[in-house]
Amino acid sequence: MPKTLNPLQLVADRWQPSARFVERAALACVVMSVIIVVTGGAVRLTQSGLGCPTWPTCTEDSLTPTPAMGINGVIEFTNRMLTYVLCAVVGVAIVAARARAPRRRSLTRLGWAQFWIVASNGIIGGITVLTGLNPYIVAAHFLAATSLLTVATIMWLRTREGDDEPRDVVARPVRQLGWVLVVASALLIVAGTVVTGSGRHAGDASKDVHRIPLDWHEVTQLHVDFVYIVVGLTVALWFALRAVKSPEGPRRKVVELFVVIMLQGAIGYVQYFNDSPEVIVGAHMLGSCLMWIAVLRVFLSLRERGEAPVLPAPAGEHEALQTAAASSR
Numbered sequence: 068m069p070k071t072l073n074p075l076q077l078v079a080d081r082w083q084p085s086a087r088f089v090e091r092a093a094l095a096c097v098v099m100s101v102i103i104v105v106t107g108g109a110v111r112l113t114q115s116g117l118g119c120p121t122w123p124t125c126t127e128d129s130l131t132p133t134p135a136m137g138i139n140g141v142i143e144f145t146n147r148m149l150t151y152v153l154c155a156v157v158g159v160a161i162v163a164a165r166a167r168a169p170r171r172r173s174l175t176r177l178g179w180a181q182f183w184i185v186a187s188n189g190i191i192g193g194i195t196v197l198t199g200l201n202p203y204i205v206a207a208h209f210l211a212a213t214s215l216l217t218v219a220t221i222m223w224l225r226t227r228e229g230d231d232e233p234r235d236v237v238a239r240p241v242r243q244l245g246w247v248l249v250v251a252s253a254l255l256i257v258a259g260t261v262v263t264g265s266g267r268h269a270g271d272a273s274k275d276v277h278r279i280p281l282d283w284h285e286v287t288q289l290h291v292d293f294v295y296i297v298v299g300l301t302v303a304l305w306f307a308l309r310a311v312k313s314p315e316g317p318r319r320k321v322v323e324l325f326v327v328i329m330l331q332g333a334i335g336y337v338q339y340f341n342d343s344p345e346v347i348v349g350a351h352m353l354g355s356c357l358m359w360i361a362v363l364r365v366f367l368s369l370r371e372r373g374e375a376p377v378l379p380a381p382a383g384e385h386e387a388l389q390t391a392a393a394s395s396r
Contacts, residue, residue, distance in 0.1 A: 116270030118143030
């Protein structure tokens with residue numbers, strides 16, 4: 068019985084990417100995940116959410132926007148096309164991770180997880196349009212994009228470490244404090260989607276767009292409360308790391324997270340006291356992505372998994388290197 072040909076195996080047999088290439092491919096996934104969030108925000112902030120009034124085509128009769136649809140159609144369609152760019156970048160990361168020797172199944176699984184999240188979120192995006200920008204579906208669309216960013220960030224960070232069993236580099240209570248920080252940050256992001264769903268940026272100029280029936284100012288206050296909680300947990304984690312004399316890496320990443328939160332908080336206050344101008348809201352969405360990446364970096368720095376595996380030297384190369392080293396003495 069002939070052996071089934073696996074296209075990824077065929078690539079792996081003919082191409083051996085460097086560890087740096089795999090890391091950069093994973094980082095490109097992180098960058099594209101941020102871009103897709105920011106451009107999705109731009110669609111909403113320019114009132115282009117229904118620039119293409121149907122899905123998967125732009126109109127009932129056209130795959131692309133027509134001149135009569137104006138700039139809103141172009142913006143919405145461009146954001147849809149960026150999904151294909153994102154798929155291509157994720158595809159490169161999957162192929163590179165699969166072709167890299169020694170093979171690391173953990174990386175390829177994270178790559179495929181990104182692919183399926185992108186595919187499912189594309190469907191959620193279509194439902195968002197077909198439901199006339201239902202705010203609950205819009206929130207799910209954003210949270211799915213955040214899930215993509217989560218997996219992309221984990222894959223990027225995993226390219227820098229090995230596949231040993233995770234080992235805590237700090238005491239377990241400190242590690243648990245890191246978990247609490249992650250949960251609080253996730254709730255902060257969820258509260259942000261409720262603020263958006265009840266706020267003034269509905270995503271389309273039509274008055275028929277449904278909004279979450281909550282007082283925008285009260286929901287914003289809840290969002291701010293979560294900010295204070297995250298700030299407090301970040302400061303507490305820094306002091307805890309100093310108390311247990313943790314390695315320098317985790318402490319440095321906590322400081323970086325604190326700086327990002329402060330900048331994000333400043334943007335949030337400017338946004339609130341200036342009636343949420345579009346540019347500031349867009350910057351706040353970018354800050355949300357950067358804060359979440361910083362939180363994940365802090366959390367994953369609290370454990371280690373050994374050094375990243377390296378490609379074994381070809382037969383005879385090790386002996387040759389030893390001989391050359393001996394002759395140079």
